[in-house]
Amino acid sequence: xxxxxxxxxxxxxxxxxxxxxxxxxxxxxxxxxxxxxxxxxxxxxxxxxxxxxxxxxxxxxxxxxxxxxxxxxxxxxxxxxxxxxxxxxxxxxxxxxxxxxxxxxxxxxxxxxxxxxxxxxxxxxxxxxxxxxxxxxxxxxxxxxxxxxxxxxxxxxxxxxxxxxxxxxxxxxxxxxxxxxxxxxxxxxxxxxxxxxxxxxxxxxxxxxxxxxxxxxxxxxxxxxxxxxxxxxxxxxxxxxxxxxxxxxxxxxxxxxxxxxxxxxxxxxxxxxxxxxxxxxxxxxxxxxxxxxxxxxxxxxxxxxxxxxxxxxxxxxxxxxxxxxxxxxxxxxxxxxxxxxxxxxxxxxxxxxxxxxxxxxxxxxxxxxxxxxxxxxxxxxxxxxxxxxxxxxxxxxxxxxxxxxxxxxxxxxxxxxxxxxxxxxxxxxxxxxx
Amino acid sequence: xxxxxxxxxxxxxxxxxxxxxxxxxxxxxxxxxxxxxxxxxxxxxxxxxxxxxxxxxxxxxxxxxxxxxxxxxxxxxxxxxxxxxxxxxxxxxxxxxxxxxxxxxxxxxxxxxxxxxxxxxxxxxxxxxxxxxxxxxxxxxxxxxxxxxxxxxxxxxxxxxxxxxxxxxxxxxxxxxxxxxxxxxxxxxxxxxxxxxxxxxxxxxxxxxxxxxxxxxxxxxxxxxxxxxxxxxxxxxxxxxxxxxxxxxxxxxxxxxxxxxxxxxxxxxxxxxxxxxxxxxxxxxxxxxxxxxxxxxxxxxxxxxxxxxxxxxxxxxxxxxxxxxxxxxxxxxxxxxxxxxxxxxxxxxxxxxxxxxxxxxxx
Numbered sequence: 001x002x003x004x005x006x007x008x009x010x011x012x013x014x015x016x017x018x019x020x021x022x023x024x025x026x027x028x029x030x031x032x033x034x035x036x037x038x039x040x041x042x043x044x045x046x047x048x049x050x051x052x053x054x055x056x057x058x059x060x061x062x063x064x065x066x067x068x069x070x071x072x073x074x075x076x077x078x079x080x081x082x083x084x085x086x087x088x089x090x091x092x093x094x095x096x097x098x099x100x101x102x103x104x105x106x107x108x109x110x111x112x113x114x115x116x117x118x119x120x121x122x123x124x125x126x127x128x129x130x131x132x133x134x135x136x137x138x139x140x141x142x143x144x145x146x147x148x149x150x151x152x153x154x155x156x157x158x159x160x161x162x163x164x165x166x167x168x169x170x171x172x173x174x175x176x177x178x179x180x181x182x183x184x185x186x187x188x189x190x191x192x193x194x195x196x197x198x199x200x201x202x203x204x205x206x207x208x209x210x211x212x213x214x215x216x217x218x219x220x221x222x223x224x225x226x227x228x229x230x231x232x233x234x235x236x237x238x239x240x241x242x243x244x245x246x247x248x249x250x251x252x253x254x255x256x257x258x259x260x261x262x263x264x265x266x267x268x269x270x271x272x273x274x275x276x277x278x279x280x281x282x283x284x285x286x287x288x289x290x291x292x293x294x295x296x297x298x299x300x301x302x303x304x305x306x307x308x309x310x311x312x313x314x315x316x317x318x319x320x321x322x323x324x325x326x327x328x329x330x331x332x333x334x335x336x337x338x339x340x341x342x343x344x345x346x347x348x349x350x351x352x353x354x355x356x357x358x359x360x361x362x363x364x365x366x367x368x369x370x371x372x373x374x375x376x377x378x379x380x381x382x383x384x385x386x387x388x389x390x391x392x393x394x395x396x397x398x399x400x401x402x403x404x405x406x407x408x409x410x411x412x413x414x415x416x417x418x419x420x421x422x423x424x425x426x427x428x429x430x431x432x433x434x
Numbered sequence: 435x436x437x438x439x440x441x442x443x444x445x446x447x448x449x450x451x452x453x454x455x456x457x458x459x460x461x462x463x464x465x466x467x468x469x470x471x472x473x474x475x476x477x478x479x480x481x482x483x484x485x486x487x488x489x490x491x492x493x494x495x496x497x498x499x500x501x502x503x504x505x506x507x508x509x510x511x512x513x514x515x516x517x518x519x520x521x522x523x524x525x526x527x528x529x530x531x532x533x534x535x536x537x538x539x540x541x542x543x544x545x546x547x548x549x550x551x552x553x554x555x556x557x558x559x560x561x562x563x564x565x566x567x568x569x570x571x572x573x574x575x576x577x578x579x580x581x582x583x584x585x586x587x588x589x590x591x592x593x594x595x596x597x598x599x600x601x602x603x604x605x606x607x608x609x610x611x612x613x614x615x616x617x618x619x620x621x622x623x624x625x626x627x628x629x630x631x632x633x634x635x636x637x638x639x640x641x642x643x644x645x646x647x648x649x650x651x652x653x654x655x656x657x658x659x660x661x662x663x664x665x666x667x668x669x670x671x672x673x674x675x676x677x678x679x680x681x682x683x684x685x686x687x688x689x690x691x692x693x694x695x696x697x698x699x700x701x702x703x704x705x706x707x708x709x710x711x712x713x714x715x716x717x718x719x720x721x722x723x724x725x726x727x728x729x730x731x732x733x734x735x736x737x738x739x740x741x742x743x744x745x746x747x748x749x750x751x752x753x754x755x756x757x758x759x760x761x762x763x764x765x766x767x768x769x770x771x772x773x774x775x776x777x778x779x780x781x782x783x784x785x786x787x788x789x790x791x792x793x794x795x796x797x
Contacts, residue, residue: 040551048597070478070787080642082611113769225655262656299655
């Protein structure tokens with residue numbers, strides 16, 4: 001903190017005003033019996049009868065305000081007085097660390113340490129970061145009329161910390177001192193903003209589902225209570241959080257209704273993992289691979305909040321399928337050497353006309369005869385499909401082997417673009433005797 | 435009529451040695467000049483207690499084994515309170531193992547007649563666990579606390595008479611509380627929650643405990659959890675027939691904390707004012723009210739609240755945390771704050787008990 005030169009009448013004093021904390025200590029408070037009596041004395045039935053009332057009368061009287069003793073620093077009033085958390089609050093004792101996503105709050109007091117009144121004080125408080133200068137307070141439109149000798153003018157400023165690195169709280173006062181001279185007082189309070197968390201993500205595609213793993217690591221010196229961790233998907237995506245099954249204890253204790261174990265990430269390197277299942281809700285026209293971003297809200301002492309958002313998280317680019325071929329219906333009874341019809345549907349998922357198409361069954365590499373073959377013409381012709389259009393058609397097939405067999409290799413070929421699409425996934429059927 | 439009752443011993447027994455064959459009316463029957471020791475302790479005159487114990491020892495005024503133990507407990511406690519931990523440890527080191535026959539009533543039938551059991555004051559076992567921690571060996575102390583808990587639970591399993599069970603139950607809570615304190619000061623807050631959970635499951639639905647659970651939850655940042663805990667306390671307070679101010683104030687202070695956390699400092703101040711109205715010695719309400727005034731940009735009044743409490747109710751307001759807060763306020767309010775702090779320090783030196791830690795003024 002810079003100190004003003006001796007000729008100034010005013011001086012700024014600053015105190016960081018993050019939330020207070022609870023005072024914690026080890027109370028040195030006793031039950032008088034534990035000090036003056038042997039621990040097993042109450043085993044003696046005579047003692048058990050006589051002593052409690054003696055102790056009550058002489059030692060554990062309630063305190064009244066005329067009692068000038070420090071008894072409350074010595075004797076327990078209630079059994080839980082030995083639990084050292086009275087609810088007493090302590091003001092922040094040091095500047096502490098400031099993290100991205102928190103709100104910087106400060107009490108600022110301008111003191112007039114001279115013997116004369118100062119007048120027409122224009123006060124400004126600004127936050128200077130590496131990239132910008134943000135105005136927090138400005139009294140130029142309504143200057144403070146005066147501050148008397150030994151007087152003070154106080155204000156509180158708040159600033160949401162959105163940048164990393166060096167920050168300077170710049171406090172300036174322009175005033176008329178006791179001699180009527182116009183004086184200018186600048187004071188600078190520097191601090192560094194660090195990153196409280198790092199988020200590592202991993203994207204995996206399994207079949208057609210995209211999974212996003214996010215690992216949050218805590219770089220601060222305190223435990224962070226994870227208030228909310230939400231994934232906001234990009235417009236054409238939807239997301240569902242996947243949670244492990246809770247291991248429910250059989251315990252029916254009364255505390256179960258009060259205590260839900262809090263989600264705490266340990267300080268200095270503790271981590272917590274989150275898993276999301278993402279699905280494409282509709283095929284957007286843009287082929288972007290942006291999945292979305294994570295919104296993280298945490299709390300520290302007394303609920304001091306912090307909030308951060310990750311950058312856009314990118315997935316592996318999925319080429320959206322231009323055509324979709326699927327089986328609409330397969331007959332329930334398929335008999336050996338008897339032709340059967342399979343009902344298929346071909347959809348054009350693009351916004352332009354595609355086709356015409358050919359549909360066939362691809363030859364596989366084995367020399368064995370395929371178990372299920374096309375009966376009749378080996379290639380089926382399909383006409384063009386308009387944008388987003390679809391068509392139903394039938395393939396006439398015949399099965400030459402009994403039992404569980406596969407219909408494999410049904411392939412669609414675009415005649416005009418000369419493009420072969422990936423074959424229909426294998427379909428299992430059961431082939432029976434006549 | 436009482437021909438079967440045991441006849442008293444024919445050998446003369448000094449009046450203070452066994453309080454139970456005499457109809458005792460004063461503490462002095464329990465130990466040599468106990469009333470005086472207790473009085474000094476109430477006044478916070480721990481230095482005087484150290485002197486008194488040393489004098490009694492050097493003049494051989496202590497005649498019975500339990501007198502020696504009681505005096506040792508007093509001096510060990512005094513030295514601990516005076517933050518002279520090594521000396522306190524030395525006192526404890528002068529003892530044999532706690533389970534030694536030297537400390538059992540039945541070893542001295544001439545003095546204690548039919549009584550049996552340990553005459554070690556329980557506070558010595560507590561200090562035995564606490565002192566290593568104060569001397570920097572946290573692990574040793576914590577281990578001793580857990581062992582002490584086992585010891586207490588074993589005593590409870592013996593199923594003594596009602597009074598005995600009551601006393602050991604109190605000691606169980608006492609030891610668990612101290613274990614919680616250690617984890618709390620080491621910021622192991624999840625462990626604390628588990629320990630509190632265990633206490634509650636054993637039937638301790640004490641509103642003070644539930645409130646403290648709320649404070650731990652608030653400290654973590656689990657505001658929803660804290661609200662649930664405070665709700666239970668509110669329910670107990672509203673259903674309480676006695677309507678005692680202690681419980682009422684506890685519920686009010688909890689409510690004020692919820693306002694404070696929601697940044698509604700005006701409502702918090704209002705709650706604290708009600709508390710102070712009900713009980714002028716509610717120093718937690720006084721201190722926290724002053725803190726709220728700071729957040730309301732009213733540094734002048736926050737200082738006034740604390741200074742006036744030191745005048746009106748010094749025996750409770752003279753609390754190290756309250757003084758720390760007042761000094762922080764002085765540092766902010768006055769360029770020449772060292773003057774204010776020095777004045778405060780001088781007043782403290784005149785009025786405070788011996789165990790007051792005046793390093794809190796940072797003068």
